[in-house]
Amino acid sequence: MTDTHQRQNTPRQVIILLGPPGSGKGTQALQITRHLHIPHISTGDLLRKNVKDETELGKLAKEYMNSGKLVPDALVLNMLSERISCSDCNKGYLLDGFPRTILQAEALEKLLKEPMKHRVISLNISDDAIIKRMSGRLLCKKCGHIHNKYSSPPMREGLCDRCNGELYQRPDDAVDVVKERLKVYHDQTKPLIEFYKNKGVLSSVLADQDPSILFTEISRLLSGSSGK
Ligand code: AMP
Numbered sequence: 001m002t003d004t005h006q007r008q009n010t011p012r013q014v015i016i017l018l019g020p021p022g023s024g025k026g027t028q029a030l031q032i033t034r035h036l037h038i039p040h041i042s043t044g045d046l047l048r049k050n051v052k053d054e055t056e057l058g059k060l061a062k063e064y065m066n067s068g069k070l071v072p073d074a075l076v077l078n079m080l081s082e083r084i085s086c087s088d089c090n091k092g093y094l095l096d097g098f099p100r101t102i103l104q105a106e107a108l109e110k111l112l113k114e115p116m117k118h119r120v121i122s123l124n125i126s127d128d129a130i131i132k133r134m135s136g137r138l139l140c141k142k143c144g145h146i147h148n149k150y151s152s153p154p155m156r157e158g159l160c161d162r163c164n165g166e167l168y169q170r171p172d173d174a175v176d177v178v179k180e181r182l183k184v185y186h187d188q189t190k191p192l193i194e195f196y197k198n199k200g201v202l203s204s205v206l207a208d209q210d211p212s213i214l215f216t217e218i219s220r221l222l223s224g225s226s227g228k
Contacts, residue, residue, distance in 0.1 A: 019123030068180030
């Protein structure tokens with residue numbers, strides 16, 4: 001099937017990637033949105049941009065983010081509603097890192113101007129695997145490429161293989177903060193699995209596998225008509 005054919009036949013839909021931090025939502029989101037030609041909306045990326053630009057929202061969000069806590073619902077909802085009202089979202093979009101609470105999920109349903117088809121993909125992975133993945137993560141300051149100390153170490157310590165840029169660890173990838181983020185996930189985000197399961201829109205995949213195999217599995221689920 002060609003990309004054009006796929007695009008014309010892609011129903012208007014909101015794809016939600018649900019999963020703990022470090023489960024690979026960002027990597028999968030990039031591949032899916034390239035394939036379906038829909039915007040990738042990562043609330044974490046939007047918040048980080050606000051922090052970097054030192055906006056009012058960024059100043060309020062920074063402390064929560066650096067300590068692994070959730071940014072208050074009202075702040076995130078404002079930011080998200082502004083983003084999804086942009087015209088590029090008219091034919092659907094993918095949400096990465098949103099919703100993270102039942103309140104956010106309920107607010108999202110109200111925000112959608114007309115009912116769009118929801119598809120929720122839940123990425124499952126153990127806490128131990130996540131701690132190893134995230135605490136080893138090294139990001140390039142220049143090009144954003146991600147290395148991992150354990151699974152894909154850079155050839156020269158501290159420098160990106162792609163562009164020679166300086167590598168750094170996100171403050172919220174430090175082990176203690178990762179543990180806090182996992183606790184927050186179990187307490188506040190995991191209940192969304194049941195929430196979406198009850199609506200019949202949830203499909204689950206094992207996230208601890210090769211990203212390209214995982215992408216094939218997710219694509220197959222998304223081209224099917226119902227949740228699994
Ligand atoms: P992420 O890159 O998705 O792991 O998000 C990084 C951090 O941004 C999280 O640990 C939260 O502090 C904040 N954040 C991102 N998305 C949300 C959201 N939907 N609700 C509340 N806080 C969020």
